Amino acid sequence: MVLDRFAAVSDIHGNLWALDAVLADIAAQGIRDIVNLGDILSGPLKPRETAERLMALDLPTIRGNHERQLLACADAPGGAADQFAYQATTAEQRAWLAALPAGLLIGDVQLSHGIPGDDLVYLLDEIAAEHLVLARPEAVRTRLAGLDPQATLLLCGHSHQPRMMALDDGPVIVNPGSVGLPAYDDEDGGFHRSETGSPHASYAVCERGLHGWSVALHRVAYDWRAAVACASANGSAEWAGWLASGYA
Numbered sequence: 001m002v003l004d005r006f007a008a009v010s011d012i013h014g015n016l017w018a019l020d021a022v023l024a025d026i027a028a029q030g031i032r033d034i035v036n037l038g039d040i041l042s043g044p045l046k047p048r049e050t051a052e053r054l055m056a057l058d059l060p061t062i063r064g065n066h067e068r069q070l071l072a073c074a075d076a077p078g079g080a081a082d083q084f085a086y087q088a089t090t091a092e093q094r095a096w097l098a099a100l101p102a103g104l105l106i107g108d109v110q111l112s113h114g115i116p117g118d119d120l121v122y123l124l125d126e127i128a129a130e131h132l133v134l135a136r137p138e139a140v141r142t143r144l145a146g147l148d149p150q151a152t153l154l155l156c157g158h159s160h161q162p163r164m165m166a167l168d169d170g171p172v173i174v175n176p177g178s179v180g181l182p183a184y185d186d187e188d189g190g191f192h193r194s195e196t197g198s199p200h201a202s203y204a205v206c207e208r209g210l211h212g213w214s215v216a217l218h219r220v221a222y223d224w225r226a227a228v229a230c231a232s233a234n235g236s237a238e239w240a241g242w243l244a245s246g247y248a
């Protein structure tokens with residue numbers, strides 16, 4: 001597979017309504033190649049149906065930290081998002097997750113959920129005053145020990161913040177943002193909020209050109225009221241609030 005014009009999706013988190021809207025938006029642009037950067041099912045939404053959709057599509061896909069955490073629920077109870085998805089999925093679906101690689105190199109395009117080699121570390125983000133902000137390029141350079149020398153484009157996820165950065169003599173780095181969860185808060189690394197300010201689903205289109213990669217960061221309207229109602233029905237007022245507003 002040569003990736004010249006393609007879509008990148010990440011952090012779907014079981015949000016089937018957002019995923020279907022993003023897939024339709026991608027198809028409407030005549031784009032057929034799609035890569036998936038992980039954190040696919042965890043959350044109080046539609047993990048089983050999301051897995052059904054994605055297994056049928058058979059996209060190039062890497063796992064995120066939530067795939068590890070979901071599978072670990074076989075041994076001990078996990079966090080609420082992972083536990084919900086663990087219990088809602090089939091053994092076949094969990095076997096699919098277990099077989100996903102942590103990273104992929106497709107020609108000169110590298111996929112990694114966090115930084116190359118660690119799915120829990122933000123690549124393009126830093127915590128400042130309890131919020132995620134764009135990292136300085138010198139800080140990002142220190143996180144690229146696992147970068148493949150062939151990579152001209154590095155795709156990451158995990159922070160749910162749509163961003164791009166171009167390093168001198170380095171790759172273009174793109175985080176497409178989150179398809180399914182536009183805001184959250186977390187204690188890892190110190191309490192912080194990831195907020196996009198709207199409920200829209202996020203994804204990216206990357207296109208190779210004469211002067212390098214061009215990138216479009218898309219925000220797509222979808223039926224977020226359905227996702228909000230589902231989170232509420234499954235007992236998560238917190239997720240319902242995040243999904244409805246893009247604020248945490």
Ligand SMILES: [Mn+2]
Nearest residue numbers: 039064065158
């Ligand atoms: Mn993640």
